[in-house]
Amino acid sequence: MNFLEISRQAFVIAFYFYCLSFIFYVVAVTGKTWRNRDPKRHERKWGTISFATSSLGLLSHLVYCGTRWAYSGHIPVSNMYEFMSFLSMMIMVAFTVVFLIYRKILLGVFALPIAIIIMAYAAVFPQEVQPLIPSLRSIWLYIHVTLAATGESFFAVGFAAGLMYLLRSIDFGANDKQARRQKWWVEFTLFSIIIVVGFIVSVFTFRAAGYEAVFVQNATNIDTKLEQDSTIEQEVYNLPPIVAPHDSKAVEVQPFLGMDRPWFEAPVWMKGAHAGRQLNTVLWSVLFGAVIYLLLRLILRRPLGALLAPALRSIDPDDLDEISYRAIAIGFPIFTLGALVFAMIWAQQAWGRFWGWDPKEVWALITWLYYSAYLHLRLSRGFQGRKASWLAVLGFVVVMFTLVGVNLIIAGLHSYAGTD
Structure with missing residues (x-):
C-alpha cells in the first residue's frame, strides 16, 4: 500500500471538501433572503449539509495525516508543508468544536477560508517526505509542535469571530x-x-x-x-x-x-x-x-467590509464576542504548554539550553505575552466587544508572523523548514 500517494490524494480531497463546504455555508447564510424561502428551514437544511461536508473534509484531512505519518515514521510537522497542513487541520478541529457548542452557521463562512488559505499556502512548499534532522528526533517533537498548532488553531477561530464582530458592529454608512x-x-x-x-x-x-x-x-x-x-x-x-x-x-x-x-x-x-x-x-x-x-x-x-457586513445583521454581536473569547481562552493554556513549556524542555535536550533568544523563540514569547495581555484586559479591565475583537484580530496577525514571517524572512535555528 502506497501510503504517500494516499496521503497526497487525501490532502487534495480535503481541500475540495472544504471549498465545497464554504460554498454551502455561503448559501446557508445568503439564501435566507431568497424569495419563497422559509429562512429557518433553509438555514437548518443548508447548515446541516455544510457541516457534514466540512466534517468529511476533516476526515479526509485526518487520513492525510495518518497515512503520511505511517509512511515517514514520524508525525508530519517537520517542514513548512507538513506544519501548515497540520495547522489547517487543527483549525478545522477547533472550528468543529466551537460550532458544536454554539451552532453559529455564519462562523463557517469566516473560519473555512482561513483553513483553505493555509492549506493552499502549505501546497506552495516542497511536499517530499524529508528525514528528520538529529535535533528533531525526539518525542518532544510530537508534544511541542502539535500542542502549539492546536493552541494557534483556536486563536484562528477567535480571530474569525472577532472579525465577524467588527463587521457586525461597525456602521459602514457613518x-x-x-x-x-x-x-x-x-x-x-x-x-x-x-x-x-x-x-x-x-x-x-x-x-x-x-x-x-x-x-x-x-x-x-x-x-x-x-x-x-x-x-x-x-x-x-x-x-x-x-x-x-x-x-x-x-x-x-x-x-x-x-x-x-x-x-x-x-x-x-x-x-x-x-x-x-x-x-x-x-x-x-x-x-x-x-x-x-x-x-x-x-x-x-x-469596500469589502461594506459588502460582508449585511450578511451578519441577523446574528447577535454578543454571541460573536463570546465565541472569540472562549476560543482564545481554550487555546491559551494549550499554546502555553506547547509553545513555551515543552518547547524549552526540548531546547534543553536538543541544544543544551532552555532559552537562546532565537527569533522563533522570541516571537513565540511575544505571542504568549500578547494573549496574556488580552485575557488580563478582558477579565480585569472589562475589555469586551469592539476593543476585545480588535485585540483578537491583531493577535492572529502576530501568530501568522510567528509562523510565516520568522520562517521565511528571519534566519534562525528554527529555519530548518523546507521553503523552496
Missing part, C-alpha cells in the same frame, strides 16, 4: 472620524488576508509557467576571527527577480514583461542565505495581493 478609522482598519485587515492569497497565486502562476532565474552569489563564511573562507553559491528564483541576492551576478534570467534584470540588490543588513529571494517573494505577494484587491473593488464597486 462618516464621522471614528467610523472612518474603524472602517479603514477592517479594510486593511481584509487586504492583509488577500496579500496571503496573492502570495499563493503568484507562486502557482509562475510555477505553472516554468519561470526560473539563476544567480551566483559570493558567500563569506567566517570560521574564526582570523580566517575567512569565500565560496560561491547559486540561488534559484521561481519568481521574476525584483530583488537580486546581495553581492550576486545573474547567470540566467527569463524576461517577464520587459523585466530582464533585477531592479536592485537585497541590502547587506538582511541576514540569511536566501534573504534576497525571500524579500523578492514578499514584494510579489504584495503586488499580486494589491492587484486582486483592486480588481475586487472594481467589480464590487464598494
Whole structure:
C-alpha cells in the first residue's frame, strides 16, 4: 500500500471538501433572503449539509495525516508543508468544536477560508517526505509542535469571530472620524488576508509557467576571527527577480514583461542565505495581493467590509464576542504548554539550553505575552466587544508572523523548514 500517494490524494480531497463546504455555508447564510424561502428551514437544511461536508473534509484531512505519518515514521510537522497542513487541520478541529457548542452557521463562512488559505499556502512548499534532522528526533517533537498548532488553531477561530464582530458592529454608512478609522482598519485587515492569497497565486502562476532565474552569489563564511573562507553559491528564483541576492551576478534570467534584470540588490543588513529571494517573494505577494484587491473593488464597486457586513445583521454581536473569547481562552493554556513549556524542555535536550533568544523563540514569547495581555484586559479591565475583537484580530496577525514571517524572512535555528 502506497501510503504517500494516499496521503497526497487525501490532502487534495480535503481541500475540495472544504471549498465545497464554504460554498454551502455561503448559501446557508445568503439564501435566507431568497424569495419563497422559509429562512429557518433553509438555514437548518443548508447548515446541516455544510457541516457534514466540512466534517468529511476533516476526515479526509485526518487520513492525510495518518497515512503520511505511517509512511515517514514520524508525525508530519517537520517542514513548512507538513506544519501548515497540520495547522489547517487543527483549525478545522477547533472550528468543529466551537460550532458544536454554539451552532453559529455564519462562523463557517469566516473560519473555512482561513483553513483553505493555509492549506493552499502549505501546497506552495516542497511536499517530499524529508528525514528528520538529529535535533528533531525526539518525542518532544510530537508534544511541542502539535500542542502549539492546536493552541494557534483556536486563536484562528477567535480571530474569525472577532472579525465577524467588527463587521457586525461597525456602521459602514457613518462618516464621522471614528467610523472612518474603524472602517479603514477592517479594510486593511481584509487586504492583509488577500496579500496571503496573492502570495499563493503568484507562486502557482509562475510555477505553472516554468519561470526560473539563476544567480551566483559570493558567500563569506567566517570560521574564526582570523580566517575567512569565500565560496560561491547559486540561488534559484521561481519568481521574476525584483530583488537580486546581495553581492550576486545573474547567470540566467527569463524576461517577464520587459523585466530582464533585477531592479536592485537585497541590502547587506538582511541576514540569511536566501534573504534576497525571500524579500523578492514578499514584494510579489504584495503586488499580486494589491492587484486582486483592486480588481475586487472594481467589480464590487464598494469596500469589502461594506459588502460582508449585511450578511451578519441577523446574528447577535454578543454571541460573536463570546465565541472569540472562549476560543482564545481554550487555546491559551494549550499554546502555553506547547509553545513555551515543552518547547524549552526540548531546547534543553536538543541544544543544551532552555532559552537562546532565537527569533522563533522570541516571537513565540511575544505571542504568549500578547494573549496574556488580552485575557488580563478582558477579565480585569472589562475589555469586551469592539476593543476585545480588535485585540483578537491583531493577535492572529502576530501568530501568522510567528509562523510565516520568522520562517521565511528571519534566519534562525528554527529555519530548518523546507521553503523552496
